Amino acid sequence: MSDQVQGTARRVRARVDGTVQGVGYRPFVYRLADELGIAGFVLNDERGVLVEAEGPPEAVAAFVERLSADAPPLADVTAVTAEDLPATGGAGFEIVPSVRGGAATAPVTPDSATCEDCLAELADPADRRYRYPFTNCTNCGPRFTIVQGIPYDRPQTTMAGFVMCDECQAEYDDPLDRRFHAQPNACPVCGPQVRLVERGGERVAGGDDAVVATVADLLDGKILAIKGLGGYHLACRADSEEAVARLRGRKRREGRPFALLVADVAAARELVELGPEEEALLVSRERPIVLATRKPAASLADSIAPGVPELGIMLPYTPLHHLVARDAGVPLVLTSGNVSDEPIAFRDEELERLEPIADRFLLHDRPIATRTDDSVARVVRGGPLMLRRSRGYVPASLPLPIACPRPLLGAGAEQKNAFCLADGTRAWPSHHIGDIKNYETLQSLRDGAAHFERLLEVTPEVVAHDLHPDYLSTRYAQEREEAGLVLHGVQHHHAHLAATLAEHGEAGPAVAAIYDGTGYGTDGTIWGGELFVGGLAEYERVGRLVTAKMPGGERAIHEPWRMACSWLTQMMAPLPPAFADIEQNRWNMVARMSMTGMGSPTTSSAGRLFDAVAAMCGVRLEVSYEGQAAIEFEALADRAGGDPYAFPMEAKEMIVLNPRPTIMAVLADIGAGVPVATISARFHQTIAQATAEALVIAAERAELDTAVLSGGVFQNRLLLRLTADALEQAGLRVLTPRLLPPNDGQIAYGQVAVAAAQLAAG
Numbered sequence: 001m002s003d004q005v006q007g008t009a010r011r012v013r014a015r016v017d018g019t020v021q022g023v024g025y026r027p028f029v030y031r032l033a034d035e036l037g038i039a040g041f042v043l044n045d046e047r048g049v050l051v052e053a054e055g056p057p058e059a060v061a062a063f064v065e066r067l068s069a070d071a072p073p074l075a076d077v078t079a080v081t082a083e084d085l086p087a088t089g090g091a092g093f094e095i096v097p098s099v100r101g102g103a104a105t106a107p108v109t110p111d112s113a114t115c116e117d118c119l120a121e122l123a124d125p126a127d128r129r130y131r132y133p134f135t136n137c138t139n140c141g142p143r144f145t146i147v148q149g150i151p152y153d154r155p156q157t158t159m160a161g162f163v164m165c166d167e168c169q170a171e172y173d174d175p176l177d178r179r180f181h182a183q184p185n186a187c188p189v190c191g192p193q194v195r196l197v198e199r200g201g202e203r204v205a206g207g208d209d210a211v212v213a214t215v216a217d218l219l220d221g222k223i224l225a226i227k228g229l230g231g232y233h234l235a236c237r238a239d240s241e242e243a244v245a246r247l248r249g250r251k252r253r254e255g256r257p258f259a260l261l262v263a264d265v266a267a268a269r270e271l272v273e274l275g276p277e278e279e280a281l282l283v284s285r286e287r288p289i290v291l292a293t294r295k296p297a298a299s300l301a302d303s304i305a306p307g308v309p310e311l312g313i314m315l316p317y318t319p320l321h322h323l324v325a326r327d328a329g330v331p332l333v334l335t336s337g338n339v340s341d342e343p344i345a346f347r348d349e350e351l352e353r354l355e356p357i358a359d360r361f362l363l364h365d366r367p368i369a370t371r372t373d374d375s376v377a378r379v380v381r382g383g384p385l386m387l388r389r390s391r392g393y394v395p396a397s398l399p400l401p402i403a404c405p406r407p408l409l410g411a412g413a414e415q416k417n418a419f420c421l422a423d424g425t426r427a428w429p430s431h432h433i434g435d436i437k438n439y440e441t442l443q444s445l446r447d448g449a450a451h452f453e454r455l456l457e458v459t460p461e462v463v464a465h466d467l468h469p470d471y472l473s474t475r476y477a478q479e480r481e482e483a484g485l486v487l488h489g490v491q492h493h494h495a496h497l498a499a500t501l502a503e504h505g506e507a508g509p510a511v512a513a514i515y516d517g518t519g520y521g522t523d524g525t526i527w528g529g530e531l532f533v534g535g536l537a538e539y540e541r542v543g544r545l546v547t548a549k550m551p552g553g554e555r556a557i558h559e560p561w562r563m564a565c566s567w568l569t570q571m572m573a574p575l576p577p578a579f580a581d582i583e584q585n586r587w588n589m590v591a592r593m594s595m596t597g598m599g600s601p602t603t604s605s606a607g608r609l610f611d612a613v614a615a616m617c618g619v620r621l622e623v624s625y626e627g628q629a630a631i632e633f634e635a636l637a638d639r640a641g642g643d644p645y646a647f648p649m650e651a652k653e654m655i656v657l658n659p660r661p662t663i664m665a666v667l668a669d670i671g672a673g674v675p676v677a678t679i680s681a682r683f684h685q686t687i688a689q690a691t692a693e694a695l696v697i698a699a700e701r702a703e704l705d706t707a708v709l710s711g712g713v714f715q716n717r718l719l720l721r722l723t724a725d726a727l728e729q730a731g732l733r734v735l736t737p738r739l740l741p742p743n744d745g746q747i748a749y750g751q752v753a754v755a756a757a758q759l760a761a762g
């Protein structure tokens, strides 16, 4: 300030809120101050970043303006609030060490794909990080998967055990360096190392030799376990039917499609149809697996995605994945490192589990703090739709339209579980926990929630949960009640509705069709084909599908022919030829169950209706994962569309959608030899049209203009598109999930949105 006359200088204190820690924000502020000739300081505190800036008034104004306008790529500035202070006449600008104290709301950021600068170093033989698999900087690299506590500083990450060499330390200490305070900063001298080992642990190679040998093994058709960012993957070359079939056999992953890793967008384009939205998702720093339509000419093993027209593709998101994908030069299967439905392995102690599957293991010595699966997304109606929101997105927060008066935890549902923490107007949906059907996944829920509570320093007082008494997530909520939290039950489909409204920043009311697999209703039956009028705080069930029995309960999910049997028995309809091979005794037993209701809950589930019709058409009598028959039925639909079948609706006080005449028409088409493609197209059109008509009636009655579509069945793109189009043609505004999946991955967020609104309303 020596060249200034004191009194003409202006000093401000600016508070920067949002995701501004661990993203290179302070060095950015330092460089900005340097450029504009500003004196003062910047520091990280419990809320975010605090800056004091002094200089000529125009320079200070420009400085404050650019704090948000020019923020670095991984930062997400939500607010800059500046207040004037008396000028002090100080000179120079410095980065002051972190201040600790009070509650932390400064968010930890998600893991981010390798940036262009780091990639250039990776490929430069003259660079000291040439082919170093853990290259990162403040603009990219691991975050959530290595963080163990806050503030986000190296000792609180799984990099704590690696002492930086002099060169790395100099980068780390230099405010003008791209690696200034890059907590995972590392190089081949001081950082984590890879090694290739045999089953049993015998070392084959280390360093770059390990990467080279891994690629040679892959090209040789072997199955490799590769330690990644959030867990282990299993990899093999995707163009070898022999390798893929062997992986499928060993993994016991029956029909589920495998995801693929390719080196770049050009390689992805060889395999799938990519529109601009798909491409944007693929190259985004979140790097989800993107589902896209397979090209007929793609030379890939048939058993990668049997019966499904889409492939899941991802681009490399760590330097290690870049090296392996580029060196291999062929598409690779990169699927989660687990057997069947277990959670993916992420600790080295768990490697035993993968011994029966992998021929060799590419390991490294940087521990993974939290198991984080790859995210999955697709493009629907011109925008992205998350099908699994995990690595790359977590722990970013979503807004809550109605603030919670007390900190909340949502325990989620049983399937595709993710929990959700909330405080004030922010909610933090967790990484994907999985299907909580055993002790191991229940333990992941417990550990995950404890980790989130530490990380975000949010101590929940209320735990929102599903009404289903047998869900392990409900049991977990009860455990928390014993530890002093207040239980708050939220109906399953209300949570679907609320999650969809809330992610769009809305509180409702709206009309909604929630079409789902199964969810616990308030009348003791299983719901899943529901028409609601409601908002965050309350809902009314204004309509539903005609119910049917689910013979054998859960078994009807895995054997869709049972649902077909249930409907056909109820209707006394003739059997289509698809069921000719089912043993008479078995059929009779299931038919009897559906009549007596013995071991057969009543359900209005739309998912089970799709299963039944798919089975009648002979698509699949038994499935290896929920919804498989319906997914393949959708895939078969004639793209030219089809005329709807009859679908009577009873619009008394309760709107009841009756699919019996539709099923009769489907049976007639089957009898007449109409192709399944046509039947599928007609059936989808029917459900879409009936749903839209019912919602229009509900909207007129309630004088509302917004319709919500959600629930697991709306992962069906064709159904979603047809229904949304019909609603928009009728003049309604349509809200569908985007940021969280329509499946039960959105339930926990919905639970906290509902609980917050209800608690706020008293």
Ligand SMILES: [Zn+2]
Pocket (backbone or CB within 6 Å): 114, 115, 116, 117, 118, 119, 136, 137, 138, 139, 140, 141
């Ligand atoms: Zn980088």
Ligand SMILES: [Zn+2]
Pocket (backbone or CB within 6 Å): 164, 165, 166, 167, 168, 169, 186, 187, 188, 189, 190, 191
């Ligand atoms: Zn180093």
Ligand SMILES: [Zn+2]
Pocket (backbone or CB within 6 Å): 492, 496, 516, 517, 518, 519, 711, 712, 743, 744
């Ligand atoms: Zn559901």
